[in-house]
Amino acid sequence: MGGRRWDVGRALALAFALGASALAAAPLTPQQEAQVRQIAVNIRCPICTGVPITESTNDISREMLRDVREQVAAGRSARDVYAYFSARYGNFVLLDPPKEGSNLLLWGAPLAALGGGGAVLWLFLRRRQNAAAPAPLTEAAADEPFDPFLAQVRRDLGQSSTDRSNPGRNGGNP
Amino acid sequence: MMLNLISFQSSPLGALGQLALLAALAFTLAGTWLAVLGGVRADARATEAARRATWAVFALVSLAALVLMTALLRDDFSVRYVAEHSMRASPVWVKITSLWGALEGSVLLWAWLLAGFTFVLSLTLRRDSLRPWALGAMFVSLLFFVGVCASVASPFTPVATLLADGQGPNPALQNHWMMAVHPVLLYLGFVGLSVPFAYAVAALITGRLSDHWVTVTRRWTLVAWVFLTAAIVAGGWWSYETLGWGGYWAWDPVENASFIPWLLTTAFLHSVQIQERRGIMRSWNVWLIVLAYASTVLGTFLNRSGIVQSVHAFAGGPVGPVFLGFLAFLLVAGIGLAAWRAPQLRDDGDPPSALSREGAFLAGNWLFVVFAVMVLIGTLFPTFIEAVQGRRDASVGPAFYNAFAIPLGLGLMLMMGVGPLLPWRRADGQTFWRALRPLLIVGVGAAALAFVLGVRGAGVLGTVALAAYNLLGLGLLTARALKQRREARQGGGFLGLVQEQPRRYGAYTAHIGLVVLALGLAFSGAYRGDAQASLSAGAAPKALLHEQVQLVSLRQEDKPYGTSAIARVLIDGRPFEARLNTFRQAPGTLFPSPAVRYGALTDTYLVLTSIDPAGKWVSVRLIESPLVSWIWWGTLIVCLGAGLTLVSPRQVRVRRVPSGLASAAD
Structure with missing residues (x-):
């Protein structure tokens, strides 16, 4: 065990040293640093499972992070940086899918669900207004403790359409 | 394949486990047949036989699980699962958790929990027309899980050459004790949903709901929901404690897959109360349950098939297509059945009016379902693009989910505060507005205070505002109930109130927990x-x-x-x-x-x-x-509150009334 004791550590230290030298390359203002972070959290490490390059310590992520820094230092916008990475690695690396092309399907679907669902709900609730509206309950009545069995009995007395073929609940288990 | 399943010579324990599974499968087949017979012919004896078959299935699957546990603890590497996923040097707790640390074992755990839930159901089922069909639906689920376990994903198939030591568990799962907790809770939640699903199927087939349908499905769903809630947050905690990124939720496909059933179940727990009170929304509730159960299978399919990239994805082998088949069956059969039969589940009452508690619950349902659709689309979109374009050319990250999840979450918090304020049936607009106004003022005030203290960001400010609004609302409602109680000279104070109405105050408690949780999410997300x-x-x-x-x-x-x-x-x-x-x-x-x-x-x-x-x-x-920490504590409060709603209310003490005809104290 002793011989390869710190092997893993050595490999990592090397990776870190490379990363650190890369990070040291271009000094940025705090605003630019924040911008780098904002952009980089939306760029995916191409060889990990669903991790942005800010969370990954492998070489390719370090390299890509350095790229982001250089481009931000050169004054390029987030949009330009995303376009650059998309051209190099494919749309796969964009964790914030741009709202264009087939991605419109992705961004539009929840909105469609919201709109469609809202319309259905509105029509359903509106049906009531055509029916005769009962008087609003007083607050005291509305606050009464609920007894589900009492409610069932009330419904059963009020309507005949309930389940008549039910042999009843007194059967229990043998 | 059968030839290869049993070999006493190479592995006695493995053969015993395999035989137990095959016998369980035989009883499951028989039970399915008997349950269907009992349903179609209204034959009580067949139904009774099916009911007892569940006992045999539970006993046999328990035996299989016990055998696998024994093999793990005894380092019996003649059993394939032990050889592939365990090793001598592991501590005992890791050997125990290895039971669900890989595919075959986790399917066995699933099958065992399902058999256990079926057993409990067999003891609590009432003698009515739903009984054979509820049993039948449980048997169909069992047929799948026991079947998979006994064949393509058997942990007991013998190994070709005996190894001196196993290959060891997945090290990521060995790193933290939470692995002993999170998967079991999650499976309890997933499997728990199979019972309300079975009741939904029974209601659809018979075209009627028995008088206790709501009570039973609500209770079972609530139990499953508590496990699911605890499991999801426990998974987040595991991630926080072990992955080293200081976060707890990454919108990973498999996290999402556990979140979708949670959203649908939460919606159901609210809308089922409308059915309970008003006798309406029956078919909608059945739909929700069918979809929630189907989404648990979708989650397992995503987890096991490797079609999505995820930290949870195990190497799937032949199990992916099998799960896809079952998912397709559930979707086609379940949704087909619901589409065909649900219209027969007629509502007793009139549709609700917008300004009522029903209206608030339905608006909440709308947001929950949209939330679920959003998460589902985000999860499947990369796979969809890959299917169309032939290569992985899309990723959906937190930026997409957060763009929708934050406004939807805030909308849900808004509805959460409105619901308890509104009476059932129909509210008087002016009374409602008078009740709502102070909450809105305090909410805006809280957000303004937070702004002055330096909080920026619409999401966080909105959460602060809605947290104050919710807490004040619940506080005022409780204070008013206490005042009424004092005026009516009922003793017991707050405790008495809770004992008499555990459901109401359990729900309030759960809502307070959600407020605490939401504050934790908002601040830890924004100010790191x-x-x-x-x-x-x-x-x-x-x-x-x-x-x-x-x-x-x-x-x-x-x-x-x-x-x-x-x-x-x-x-x-x-x-x-x-x-x-x-x-x-x-x-x-x-x-x-x-x-x-x-x-x-x-x-x-x-x-x-x-x-x-x-x-x-x-x-x-x-x-x-x-x-x-507010996330963990908030979840604990949520679970305690949900547990409180399951407590039976204490009988209201009837005070002496001169006529002797005291109505129940409402």
Whole structure:
């Protein structure tokens, strides 16, 4: 065990040293640093499972992070940086899918669900207004403790359409 | 395939387990047949036989699970599962958790829990027309899980050559004790949903709901929901404690897959109350349950098939297509059945009016379902694009989910405050407005105060506003109930109130827990400090974030199953011990164990990112997140509140009334 004791550590230290030298390359203002972070959290490490390059310590992520820094230092916008990475690695690396092309399907679907669902709900609730509206309950009545069995009995007395073929609940288990 | 399943010579334990599974499968087949017979012919004897068949299935699957556990604990590497996923050197708790640490074992655990739930159901089912069909639906689920377990994903198939030691468990699962908790809770939640699903199927087939349908489905769903809630948050905690990124939720496909059933179930727990009170929304509720159950199978399919990229994805083997088949069956049969039969589940009452508690619950349902659709689309979109374009050319990250989840979450918090204020049936607009106004004023005031104190960001401000609005609303409602109670001279104070109406105050408690949780999510998401540095041994403290950080020592600890590098670091004078672990099975991979100091307001979180070969320095990442603990505590409150709603109300003491005809104290 002793011989390869710190092997893993050595490999990592090397990776870190490379990363650190890369990070040291271009000094940025705090605003630019924040911008780098904002952009980089939306760029995916191409060889990990669903991790942005800010969370990954492998070489390719370090390299890509350095790229982001250089481009931000050169004054390029987030949009330009995303376009650059998309051209190099494919749309796969964009964790914030741009709202264009087939991605419109992705961004539009929840909105469609919201709109469609809202319309259905509105029509359903509106049906009531055509029916005769009962008087609003007083607050005291509305606050009464609920007894589900009492409610069932009330419904059963009020309507005949309930389940008549039910042999009843007194059967229990043998 | 059958030839290969049993071999007594090479593995007695394996053969015993396999035989138990095959016998369980035989009883499941018989039970399915008997249940259907009992339903179609209204034959009580057949139904009774099906009911008893569940006992045999439970006993046999229990035997199989016991055999596998024994094989794991005895290091019997003649059993394939043990050879592939366990090793001698592991501590006992890891050997136990290995039962669900890989595919075959986790399917067996699923089958065992399902058999257990079916057994409990067989003892509580009432004698009515739903009984054979509810049993039948449970048997169909069992048929799938026991069938998969006994064939393509059998843990007991014999190994070709006997190994001296196993290959060991997945090291990521060996890194933290939470692995003993999170998967079991999740399976209890998933499997728990099969019971309300069975009741939904029975209601659809018979075209009627028995009088206790609502009570039974609500209770079972609530139990499953508590497990699901606890499991999802426990998974987040596991991620926080072991993955070293200081976060707890990454919108990973498999996290999403557990979240979709949660959303649909939460919607159901509210809309089923409309059915309970008003006799309406029956078919909608059945739909919700069918979809919630189908979504648990979808989750398992995503988890096991490897079609999505996820930290949870196991190598699937032949199981992916089998799960896809079952999912397709559930979707086609379940949704087909619901589409065909649900219209027969007629509502007794009139549709609700918008300004009523029903209206608020339905608006909440709308948001929950949209939320679920959003998460589902985000999860499946990359796979969809891959299917169309032939290559992985899309990723959906937190930016997409958060764009929708934050407004939807705020909308749900808004509805959460409105619901309890409104009476059932129909509210008087002016009364409602009078009740709502103070809450809105306090909410806006809280947000303004937070703004003055330096909080920026619409999501956080909105959460603060809605938190204050919800808490005040619940506080006022409780205060009013207490006042009425005093005026009516009923003793017992607050405790008496809770004992008489555990459902109402349980729900209030759960809502308070959700408010605490939401504040934790909002603040820890928005105000996270994150810095990296390398620290040399013996050097002066370094300023990092708001703290002075100093490396004290670096040492190594060898265990039979792996090695840990342990850095002792002082942060503002307080000692932290962060670890980097390597496990024997995966010598090249580092698993961090961050040192976390939990605080009521801020967590301090220290991760080792690398260590110097000579032991002179370490590089660390320091993360400070505010209010993370509120997520764990909030969840605990939610679960306690949900548990309280299951408690039977204490009988209201009837005060002496001269006529002797005291109506129940309402």
